Amino acid sequence: MTSPGDAAPVKPPPSFSPGVARVASTSPSRYPGEHETTQSLDAELAESQTVSSPTPLSATVAELPIRSGSSHSRSGRSSTPQLARSSIGSPFDGRSDGSEDIRSSIIRSFSPTIAVHASEDTDDLVRNKGFKGGFWELIRPFGETVSGKVVIRDSIGSSRAWEDYGVRFADFKGIGRTPSNRDSGPLAQMEEVLAKQLDSSGGMLGASVRTKDVLGLPATTPLCKSFLQQLLCSAPTAPHETFGHPVANVIAISSRNAAPLETLRQLYADGTTGDKQPPDWVNQEYLRYYVLVHDEERDDITESIKLYDQMKRHFGLHCHLLRLRSSQSPSANGSRRQSICRGQAKQAKALVDLGTDGTPYLFGSDATAIRAFIRELVVQSVIPFMENKVAVWNDQVASRRRGISGRFMSMSRRWAGFGSSSRSSIGGSSGGNSGNYDPTRHSYSPDSPEAILRKMADFAFMLRDWKLAASTYEMIRSDYGNDKAWKYHAGAHEMCAVSMLLNPLATSAKIKLESVDQMFETACYSYLTRCSDAPHALRCLSLAVELLKSRGGSATESAAKWAMRVMDFGLVGSAGQIIYTERVAACYASKTPVGAAKWGGRRRKAGMWSILAADQWLKAGQPTLASACLEEAERLYADVLQADGVFPMPEMQSFVDNLRHAVKVEYLGARGFDTREAPASEDPLDTEETSEKLDMRHHRRSLVGPPMQLDAGALNTTQGPLDSQSPPNDDFERA
Amino acid sequence: MAAASKAAIPSSSAVLGSISTLNNPSLLKMSYYFTILSPTDTPLFNIAFGTSKGGGDGIARFRFPETAQYMNQFIIHSSLDILEEAQWTNGGMYLKHIDTYPPAAAYITAFLTPSGARFLLLHQPPNLPSSTSSSSGLGSSSLLGTAGSTTRASSSSIAANPTSPQTEEAVRQFMNEVYENYVKTAMSPFYKQGMEIKSPVFRTRVTAAGKKWL
Numbered sequence: 001m002t003s004p005g006d007a008a009p010v011k012p013p014p015s016f017s018p019g020v021a022r023v024a025s026t027s028p029s030r031y032p033g034e035h036e037t038t039q040s041l042d043a044e045l046a047e048s049q050t051v052s053s054p055t056p057l058s059a060t061v062a063e064l065p066i067r068s069g070s071s072h073s074r075s076g077r078s079s080t081p082q083l084a085r086s087s088i089g090s091p092f093d094g095r096s097d098g099s100e101d102i103r104s105s106i107i108r109s110f111s112p113t114i115a116v117h118a119s120e121d122t123d124d125l126v127r128n129k130g131f132k133g134g135f136w137e138l139i140r141p142f143g144e145t146v147s148g149k150v151v152i153r154d155s156i157g158s159s160r161a162w163e164d165y166g167v168r169f170a171d172f173k174g175i176g177r178t179p180s181n182r183d184s185g186p187l188a189q190m191e192e193v194l195a196k197q198l199d200s201s202g203g204m205l206g207a208s209v210r211t212k213d214v215l216g217l218p219a220t221t222p223l224c225k226s227f228l229q230q231l232l233c234s235a236p237t238a239p240h241e242t243f244g245h246p247v248a249n250v251i252a253i254s255s256r257n258a259a260p261l262e263t264l265r266q267l268y269a270d271g272t273t274g275d276k277q278p279p280d281w282v283n284q285e286y287l288r289y290y291v292l293v294h295d296e297e298r299d300d301i302t303e304s305i306k307l308y309d310q311m312k313r314h315f316g317l318h319c320h321l322l323r324l325r326s327s328q329s330p331s332a333n334g335s336r337r338q339s340i341c342r343g344q345a346k347q348a349k350a351l352v353d354l355g356t357d358g359t360p361y362l363f364g365s366d367a368t369a370i371r372a373f374i375r376e377l378v379v380q381s382v383i384p385f386m387e388n389k390v391a392v393w394n395d396q397v398a399s400r401r402r403g404i405s406g407r408f409m410s411m412s413r414r415w416a417g418f419g420s421s422s423r424s425s426i427g428g429s430s431g432g433n434s435g436n437y438d439p440t441r442h443s444y445s446p447d448s449p450e451a452i453l454r455k456m457a458d459f460a461f462m463l464r465d466w467k468l469a470a471s472t473y474e475m476i477r478s479d480y481g482n483d484k485a486w487k488y489h490a491g492a493h494e495m496c497a498v499s500m501l502l503n504p505l506a507t508s509a510k511i512k513l514e515s516v517d518q519m520f521e522t523a524c525y526s527y528l529t530r531c532s533d534a535p536h537a538l539r540c541l542s543l544a545v546e547l548l549k550s551r552g553g554s555a556t557e558s559a560a561k562w563a564m565r566v567m568d569f570g571l572v573g574s575a576g577q578i579i580y581t582e583r584v585a586a587c588y589a590s591k592t593p594v595g596a597a598k599w600g601g602r603r604r605k606a607g608m609w610s611i612l613a614a615d616q617w618l619k620a621g622q623p624t625l626a627s628a629c630l631e632e633a634e635r636l637y638a639d640v641l642q643a644d645g646v647f648p649m650p651e652m653q654s655f656v657d658n659l660r661h662a663v664k665v666e667y668l669g670a671r672g673f674d675t676r677e678a679p680a681s682e683d684p685l686d687t688e689e690t691s692e693k694l695d696m697r698h699h700r701r702s703l704v705g706p707p708m709q710l711d712a713g714a715l716n717t718t719q720g721p722l723d724s725q726s727p728p729n730d731d732f733e734r735a
Numbered sequence: 736m737a738a739a740s741k742a743a744i745p746s747s748s749a750v751l752g753s754i755s756t757l758n759n760p761s762l763l764k765m766s767y768y769f770t771i772l773s774p775t776d777t778p779l780f781n782i783a784f785g786t787s788k789g790g791g792d793g794i795a796r797f798r799f800p801e802t803a804q805y806m807n808q809f810i811i812h813s814s815l816d817i818l819e820e821a822q823w824t825n826g827g828m829y830l831k832h833i834d835t836y837p838p839a840a841a842y843i844t845a846f847l848t849p850s851g852a853r854f855l856l857l858h859q860p861p862n863l864p865s866s867t868s869s870s871s872g873l874g875s876s877s878l879l880g881t882a883g884s885t886t887r888a889s890s891s892s893i894a895a896n897p898t899s900p901q902t903e904e905a906v907r908q909f910m911n912e913v914y915e916n917y918v919k920t921a922m923s924p925f926y927k928q929g930m931e932i933k934s935p936v937f938r939t940r941v942t943a944a945g946k947k948w949l
Contacts, residue, residue: 564837600820605813612809640776640815648777649812651805 102225102546107502108166109232112382112462114143115246115278115286117172117270119263122254122293130328130361135252135293136171139370143167146378147371153387154465155394162464167378172271175237175246175278187535190230191573197226198575198622223625224579228546231539238536239281239443240487241495242458246278248287248382252322255292255299260307261314264290283446283455287385289377290315294323318381322373324366386459390468393456397449398472437483444488450479454488461495466503470496487533490526493519494540501547513548517558520544528569538571549587556602560587578616582629585609589636607636615659623666630663764861765897766795767949768807769941771917773929774851776815780932780941783807787946797859798839810836811855814843818855822847828914829907832898842897846910848917850928854910858897858949909948916940 116136118126123134131137143166150165237244251267253260270276272284290311294304301323308321362370436448444451457472473496480489497519520540527537541562548559563584567577585606593601610633617626638645647653764786771780783795783804799806814834821833822845834843839859846854896902920926920937 561837568837602816604816608809608813647812648772648775649808650778652808652812655805655809 100550102228103502103550104164105225105229106232106498106543106546107464108164109229110243110462111166111168112247112386113168113170113175113244114289114377114382115172115175115249116140116169116252117249117267118252119254119257119267121256121263122252125254125256125293125295125324125326128326128328129324129366133171136169139374140169142367142370142374143169146375148375150379150383152383152463152465154463155390155460155468160464165378167374167382169250170244170246172246172249172278173276175244175282187538187571187573190227190234191576193230194223194227194573194575194579197223198620224582227576227579228542231535231542235535235539238487239279239441240454240485240491242283242455243462245282245455246286247386247459247462248289248377250289250291250377252291252293255294255304255307260292261310264311264315281441281443281446281451283451285389287318287381288315289318289320289381291320291322291373294321295326296323297326320373320376323369325363328361383463386463390456390459390463390465393452393459394468397452398456398475401449401453402475437485437488439484442485442487444485450476450483450485450488454492457492457495461499466499470499470503473499486526486530487536490523490531490533490536490540493523493526494536494543497523498543498547501551513555513558516548520562524565534571537569538566541566541569541571545583545587549583549590552590552592554591556587556591560584560602560605563587575620578613578620581609581613581616585613585629585632585636589632601639603636603640607633607640610636611656611659614663618659618663618666621666623663623670626663627667630660764796765949766797766859766861767945768795768797768811768857768859769913769945770808770811770855770857771932772811772815772853772855774853775929776812777929777931778808779852779930780937782938782941782945784942784945784949786949788949793946796861798861806839807841807857810839810841811843811857814845814855815853817843818845818853821845829910831903831907844903844906844910846914848914850921852917854913854917856906856910858902858906860897905948909944912944912948913941916944 116139118135126135126138129138146165146167149161149163151159151161152165153159235244249271251264251271253263253267257263268288271278271288292304292308292311294301304321308319311319436444436450438445444454446452446455453472453476457469457476460466460472461469473492477489477492477496480486480492497516500516500519523540524537527533527540544562545559545566548555548562551559563580566572567580572580585608588602588606588609591600591602593603610629614626614629614633617623617629634645637647641647647656766783766785768783769781770778773779783797785793785795787793797804797807813836817834818830821830825831828847828849830845830847832842833845835841836843841857841859844856844858846856848854916937917932920932920934921928923934926932926934
């Protein structure tokens, strides 16, 4: 849960302990008695609602994967020993490794989107609490991580529990519509955000909190991580991929509403007709979920429960009664601070606002209630809905396509180009004819087999069933090529490669890296050349870099290749170029040598790229980051250079020396030291003076210390040979 | 110097006929950086030169600015990673093209000697989009207006393609000739192994070999 804004250690980490105890002590003293009653009522209600996991008491829930409200067959299945063995699957297993962290954030960035459509009175209630954006803004951060484990059943019937499952809440009115402020394009906006981050942090961001994993390999820098997260969530909702399309629609009314059922009906109608409905390439078969927001302070709970029972009768199981307090929590009070949504924010603007003051605060009871609501929403409604959809589509559409007749149809369609003009008649219903694609609007209609297969693959991907996702993407990607639906074509290739790489069961030997590379190549070409869609191309290549890097072994070579390709294509701006230079270094550094002979390491390459990154950071006026890169380079070169750390090649040595000196001068200047004194520290005689300066800042010593010591050593050793050798050298040349 | 190179060319024209016919004079302005590294990675000998074929003037024009010539050494040094791997998988002394530095389109070719010294040749096609030389006739190939995306353009013309068999063969001839001279130099009683090679004769011979073959 480290957001870019949260990187500074001064902010308190978001607490996920159930707020009961804390709230009891820290709630405003105006309502002590009332608060007690609401707590007990909460517990009563939780029991009466037949919710098997009433509150996400993380300590207890974490022990055993509870699937609340699961059907009999499912619970029977998940109790088999075979599944129990493989049940806990989480990218957090190897938390210490930076690449696992990146993997997890990639996985979570492709989480299901849930549209939020709240009535006016609900938004008013929430605005009273200090959330300007209304209900959507209130619950959005809580979707980041669903508390407790989420159990998902894949297509072959085995279940896995995920600790880090998340959903993304989107404003219903914003789906499929590009925000008006996006005139500069997402990439330019990302550059802007990046520049702001660099400015605001004053360069402190990268160096100080760079963590190292067990092996001492460099973990990813926070800057790079935040860049990747922005990139992954900046892609606008597009027809060709359904990750941004709503999986469910949360329809919310409040207890203040005079005519609740009519309002619900109206909100439902907004989703299907009228000008608020999502674009017509969005599949309308999404789940509707009804929420009654009860105002604890103004309204009567018995009335609300009565209404809620009525809702349950009307709409079935997909309902929830959310009990919130309508007054604003005073920020000075110790209530739980609103956790800041880090990656899932759809607008880059929200990312710019990270960490600014004025973040609203919530009562602990409210936070607990919202968390319970989201857990129930996801675990009981959204996931079963998605599982069901995947199963149905797999049965009805994919298997027909996959079967012998489907293959035959697709083949006949492919060969139909030779002479016969009866292409569309051959296609028929099974494989989908090429007429489903609308070239003028660049989309398939949502009920065509191509679009449904894509949606099914995306659902499987979001349910983390990468095997099914990969096979589905693989199946449909050639169809898109035949229809010349290039964006679909690119997207299917991209996601096919990504899901192949994410599949933990496929060992590196099993999947062919060449084919993955080929798919990325095709995707990139389709995005860039055929569609000139730079943001998606950048996303595709970045995913390639990160996932191939996390594969390790020979895949890191191609990861480095893709990172260089990003720079070569000019997809990123100046700061992005430097970040990708760092990524190349990290890719090479993660290729560890094997065996006693230490073959296969790429330490020299990694070191070179780190030096280049340091040089560029320095030129960009970020001496702190440059210093971090330089330190990294020294660590990488330590294995390959002689013990004294001197480069064998004189020009390299002089360049590195100059760079070290310049970084030091800039760094000390930026830290407020007198820059005029810094050159003196280059003189080995003055080391005492410098070390005194360093003593003032103990935590900085690791940054400045090593370059200095090495510097002194380097100077000493290079002076010697040069002095003794240069004069005879000249003489010899003359003679 | 010029006379020497002209004298050398006809003798080799039979071998190189295939290459020189392919060379479009205005295209092939490769720049070369040749290094001999001791077994401990210390450089024994450095020389930078340009092509002399097809009207080239034999002056190296690397893509880096004048102040960034250290990049050649960095690239050579970093390719030692690959070299250390390749030397065990390839039986011959001439390892052909082993490494590429894509941002600058620099290609590294390596040659091993029995004594452990390594010959490394960095060759780099001219920088087409921002080139000041006469190679602008190729036209801009950059997709998004970036410098450095010349790999595709250069691969389209065989003559400028550093990985083509003709180039490999020419480099092999060059390496063999340098190796011959290196052995002669190393046998000199005044040369100790691991010393920097300062013999002007050797430098002249390498220059001549570069003119002859590259």
